[in-house]
Amino acid sequence: SPGKGTSHPPLCPPGIKCGGVLSAPSGNFSSPNFPGLYPYETECTWLIVVAEGSSVLLSFSHFELEYHDACAYDYLQVYNGAARDQGNLLGTFCGHSPPPPFSSAWHVMAVVFRSDRHVAKHGFAAAYRKDACGGQLTGLSGEITSPRYPESYPNDAECRWSIGGASSGGPLTLVFADFQMEGGQGCGFDYVALFDGPTVTAPRLGRYCGSTRPPRTISSTPHLLIVFKSDFNIGGRGFKAHFYSAGECQEVFSTIKGNFSSPQYPNFYPNNLKCQWSIQLPPGYRIKVFFLDMELEGQSSLTGGCDYDHLSAFDGGTENGSLLGRWCGRESLAPITSRSNRLLLVLHTDRNTAKRGFSISYVGGK
Template sequence: MYVEFLAGPTTREIGFLLNITDAERCDGNLTATSQEGNFTSLSLTNSFYSNQKCTWIIKAQNENDAVKVTNIFSREDAYGEISSECHHDVVRVYDGNTTEGAPFPGELCSTVDRTYYSSGNTLSVVFESLTSEGVQLKYTAIPESDCNRTYYIINDPVYIQSPGFPDPYDSDLKCVIFIFDLRIFPNLRLDVINADIEGDYPQCDNDSVSLFGGYNGSYRPIGQFCGNSSVSPVGPYYSNGRSMKLVFKSNSNTNGTGFQVVVSHSNREVVPYQSENCGPRYLTATTNPEFISSPGYPVRTPINADCIWIIKASDPNMTVQIDVIDSDIPTHPLIHIYCGQNRGFLYDEPWSCGGAVDLTTERERTLTAPFERLITQDCLWTIHAPTNTNIKVDVDRIKFLFPPSCNVSYLEIYDGNYDNSTSTTHGKSCGDSNTDFISSGNVITVRFHFNVSNRGMLRMVLKAGHFSASRTTSLAASTAYQAITSPNYPFNYPSNVESTWTIEGDEGYYVGIVVIFSSLEKSGGCQKDYMEAFDGADSGAPSLGRWCGSSQPRIMASSSVMLLKFKSNSHTVDKGFWMEYAMYKYHTKLQDITSSGRLGVIIGASCEIILGIN
């Protein structure tokens, strides 16, 4: 470093004193060995590196070893409690030697105890938002065969990969991985992102991943998978308690690349365990008929029996058929048959009220169903697309004989499998207007509820491919109010979306917006999901405000141009927003507008939105 001091001929100031010390670099490479190493963000804050982004790449000295990184102390917050969120220094950990496209296992900070492992021999550690709090980490190399792990879920999901993924895993492995919930959710959910495990599903005679769930150390089987996830029907799996155990085994002859899974919190209700003598819960249907019977059949069934069987076809291109051969159940029906995770399935109907639909990228599918029977029904379709694709839905007709209330007849689309415990969080569509939906993954569930007092028609076009909900849109403002809604509205917006709207009015006018409904993921400083308005045609213009949660601002630009930006992250999604825009002759403060006409539009639209989502 070179320092130069210049003083003029008449200067009579006190001067300065500099303290010169070595400063840790804000990036670099570290080598992990069997001996623990330590590094910290604390020394970075004593230099000009404060609030910088620093990346460290930690590589195991032995190519066949993995890297383990742990936060070695926690700090109490202002209330004397251990916080579950990172408010100060933030350390993000990526699997591999790059942050671009790498799995993002999670984040560490001075208030969260976490441990992360690499699937190969490299981890990337990124310091952000450096303060005087400091984060101190220790790192070490562990043998790849030492694959036993323990993970704790606080806020973010946990990503777990097989040793060496995506390179082939070793032979004769037995990896036992425990996952514990620290936020008192009733369930944990495991989704299979990728799987290439030697063996045929569902037998899994060679290599396999076995899953166990439970509470207080008592574990019961909840599922098993192997083979290739692109052709085998796997997941999601639920722990049925606050902990989960994953056991990965390989034999002496392996050639698969392994697996990637993600475990997250779930509000799904705990399902009672199988009663004695019910037999296995998970069954596989083949072309040879198999039989299910009540406990003790044909002798009288024991009291308080509770049996649940989940049946999957051995071929993903086939469906499951059930024929009730004999039934002697007194007083009221207690046999419930579900298709996928759907409600009520009747075989004597001339049309299919729900079921499983498999999509391919080669052609689109049209789902059409007339609802003319004088019954009240709840129809659900579980729709699957190939792995690594997503689904676009064009709902071009929801028509009823009588205009319905959304509490009586409605359509819901769920991003993923249907979960009854979260059904109230999804939006509803109940009118004639066209609706588009783009999923974030390769599974959606369509739920259509219609009432005995109505009749109608549902028609939707389903496509599998690579679709993005992100949009760049140019809009022309007029003196009449026009609407802007979030992607997929009135259904939940997808994750990882970035959409912009450029609104232009006539010269001499001012563009303004009124947010009528807003339900975005709430976060400090609106750093996660948010909307932001800019006083100009691009994001380089001055910000007019950023909002999230349930905020409903009214904003006016200083000219005839305004840019709106919506961004969602990879975590929580919500219902989204509805706003209206127009151009004004005068630069009026929108919150001061009191004309009965404008208030009528706002109140009327607000009532319509409330009916549409409750």
């Protein structure tokens, strides 16, 4: 009877606030009807947008959704960027264990809540705030910028970004797309320092300043700490860097035959990647590559070219070698053969629209 607490929640009645764009520097949001039972058959998307150059810090104070071991019934999803892009998915959650605090890898974060037609719980309450500087980043890939980038960074700033905990557990690669800071002997004024682990006690991978972009850096552990510091005067544009988990993304093959696939294949590959597969056989061999499956983001409607996500093949083992092909979209490709004993395949993905990726096999012959 209704007196025993068995009353059913309504289908989402008109007027219930559900989802929306949150653009204040901080705020709170919760599932419909919270702290009452959420309605059946409801889907809500919250898009959190803060100032560019900042990240979003998201935390949950209450969390109670219907449990399923694959979260197939009622669930909450957190995206690093706009929703519905599987390459940006940070996690899917249900049951009684609240998601961990999240720090987005850029200034947009999306939260999607969905309920099915059975079993309602009390839902969730969440808070977010703009995290101007630093944070704990857990995605497979992301972007980091100095405060206020591309405007001049503030004086007397200190930021720490701790990257780690991605499910792949592989090493991390950091690539700087832009870098312009105050210079100086020994980088004693403004600098970026990189550490091979979660804290400053880990081995230091480098300390950089001035206007020369730091080299591509690969950690030896699944954690990387980036420290940015500015002194009391003279600034610069700062920096913009991309990181990605390199576990399935930087491989060298020296066996006569083998196969490999894009990260997470046949699930969607992460965004913001640059992955390299290098095949190096003894002199006198040539390499034949077979494309078993390929589905990448399609061509640009403006240029007709593969401007977004693309796979390229180079003869000779470096990107300076002759280009054997550059592909995107969904294609059935004929095999290609190298002219030398070395071949390099490079996958670039941009910051949105992920697809299934590719599966490739190769064989060497004389």
